[in-house]
Amino acid sequence: MCGIIAVLRRRSDRTAPTGSELLALLDGGAVALAGADPVTLASVVDDVAARVEEADRLLRGTPGLQALLADRALPTMLGGLAGDIGAALATCEAGLDDQPGEAAGLEAVNAAVIRLKDALWAVQRDRLGTAVEVAELAGTNPSRAAIEGFASVQAALSALDRLEVRGRDSAGLMLLVRDHGLDLSEPATAALAAGRTGDPLFTAGSVRITPEGHLSFVYKAAAEIGELGDNTRVLRTAIRADGLLHRALVADDSVVTVLGHTRWASIGIISQPNAHPMNSDEVAQVDGPYVTAVLNGDVDNFADLKVADELRISPEITGDTKVIPTLVSRRLAAGDDGVEAFRQSVCRFDGSVAIVANASGAPDRLQLALRGSGQALYVGLDDDLYVVASEPYGVVEDATRY
Incomplete structure (x- = not known):
C-alpha cells in the first residue's frame, strides 16, 4: 500500500480578490442566522451558505493566496467571521433539537446546514489553513512565482498527510523548477548547490541540473518506526530551509512541477535510496534524458528487465521503481x-x-x-490546476471536480 501525488499548475488570469470583497461576504452572516425564525431558517442558512461558498471560490488558487498573503491581518478577520457563523449555526441546531418542527421543513433545514458546514470547513481548514502553510514555506515577501510554487508544494504535502494511511515508512517530493533564470556558476548560487548535484542515490537534498537547464530538487524521509505526520514534517523543514530552491523561485517566470509519494515497502528495504520519487540516473551515466517516477504496486519482473537491458543501477537501490524512469530515459535517448x-x-x-x-x-x-488490478489514479481539476492522486482524498482539498 502506497500513495501517489502530483501537482501541475498554470498561472491564473483571475484577479486577486480584495479584502473588503471577502469580508463583505462573511460579514452579517452570524447576525442573519441569529435572527432567523423557524419558517425562514432554511432559506437564511442557504443564503449564508451561498455567501460562504463564494468566499471559498474567491480564495481558491493563487489569486486567493495573493490576497491572504498581501494582508496578513485578513486571514484572522476572515477566520473570526467564519467562526462567528459557525457558532450561530450551532445555536440554530440546538434550537432545532428542542423544537424539531415538521419533517419536510427539517429536511430542507438539514440540507442547508450541511451545505453551510461544508463551505465553512473549506474556508477555515482548506483556504485559510493553506495560506498559513504557504506563508511558512515561502517566507517573507514571496514573488508571485514563489506563491504559485509553494502552493503546489503545500497541496502535495497536505495530500501526503492524508495518503500516509496507505503507507508511511518513507516519503518524498521531487520539485522540477524551470525558467528559474539562475546563473549556476555565480558564486553565491554555486555555493548553495555545492555537494548536492553528485549524489548517485538521489537522497534527501539532492539536486539535478537537467539537460534543459531545469533544476530537480528532491526531499526524502525514511524510517522503520514513526508516527503519522513525521515524514511530512521532515520534508517541510527541509523545503523551508532550502536556500537554492527559494532563490530559484525569485524569478517571476519560474514554474514548479511536483511529484510525490508515500511508501509501504514491498520490494526493497526501507531507505532513502529506495524512497520515491526515483530518477533515471545510471551508474556513470547522468547526462541522458531526465525522467522521474513514482510507483504504487510492484513491477514483478524488474530484476529480469535490469538484466535484459543491462541497466546500470546502483546496488544500494534495491526497489523496483528505479527501472521505470531508467527505461523511459533510454527510449527517449533512442529517439522515441x-x-x-x-x-x-x-x-x-x-x-x-x-x-x-x-x-x-x-x-x-x-x-x-x-x-493490472487493485490500483487507481484520480485526476482532480480546478481552474488553473491539475492534481493527480492514488486516492480521491488526495485531490478533494484543491480540486473542484475529479
Missing part, C-alpha cells in the same frame, strides 16, 4: 517521443501498477499508467 517512450516501457511491466512519471523535456506534462 515522450508518449511512446513511456507507453513502450510500461507495456513491458508484469504486475499490478499505478505509475506517474515526468520527463524534464516536457516539464508541464505528467504521464500516467495503470496496469
Whole structure:
C-alpha cells in the first residue's frame, strides 16, 4: 500500500480578490442566522451558505493566496467571521433539537446546514489553513512565482498527510523548477548547490541540473518506526530551509512541477535510496534524458528487465521503481517521443501498477499508467490546476471536480 501525488499548475488570469470583497461576504452572516425564525431558517442558512461558498471560490488558487498573503491581518478577520457563523449555526441546531418542527421543513433545514458546514470547513481548514502553510514555506515577501510554487508544494504535502494511511515508512517530493533564470556558476548560487548535484542515490537534498537547464530538487524521509505526520514534517523543514530552491523561485517566470509519494515497502528495504520519487540516473551515466517516477504496486519482473537491458543501477537501490524512469530515459535517448517512450516501457511491466512519471523535456506534462488490478489514479481539476492522486482524498482539498 502506497500513495501517489502530483501537482501541475498554470498561472491564473483571475484577479486577486480584495479584502473588503471577502469580508463583505462573511460579514452579517452570524447576525442573519441569529435572527432567523423557524419558517425562514432554511432559506437564511442557504443564503449564508451561498455567501460562504463564494468566499471559498474567491480564495481558491493563487489569486486567493495573493490576497491572504498581501494582508496578513485578513486571514484572522476572515477566520473570526467564519467562526462567528459557525457558532450561530450551532445555536440554530440546538434550537432545532428542542423544537424539531415538521419533517419536510427539517429536511430542507438539514440540507442547508450541511451545505453551510461544508463551505465553512473549506474556508477555515482548506483556504485559510493553506495560506498559513504557504506563508511558512515561502517566507517573507514571496514573488508571485514563489506563491504559485509553494502552493503546489503545500497541496502535495497536505495530500501526503492524508495518503500516509496507505503507507508511511518513507516519503518524498521531487520539485522540477524551470525558467528559474539562475546563473549556476555565480558564486553565491554555486555555493548553495555545492555537494548536492553528485549524489548517485538521489537522497534527501539532492539536486539535478537537467539537460534543459531545469533544476530537480528532491526531499526524502525514511524510517522503520514513526508516527503519522513525521515524514511530512521532515520534508517541510527541509523545503523551508532550502536556500537554492527559494532563490530559484525569485524569478517571476519560474514554474514548479511536483511529484510525490508515500511508501509501504514491498520490494526493497526501507531507505532513502529506495524512497520515491526515483530518477533515471545510471551508474556513470547522468547526462541522458531526465525522467522521474513514482510507483504504487510492484513491477514483478524488474530484476529480469535490469538484466535484459543491462541497466546500470546502483546496488544500494534495491526497489523496483528505479527501472521505470531508467527505461523511459533510454527510449527517449533512442529517439522515441515522450508518449511512446513511456507507453513502450510500461507495456513491458508484469504486475499490478499505478505509475506517474515526468520527463524534464516536457516539464508541464505528467504521464500516467495503470496496469493490472487493485490500483487507481484520480485526476482532480480546478481552474488553473491539475492534481493527480492514488486516492480521491488526495485531490478533494484543491480540486473542484475529479
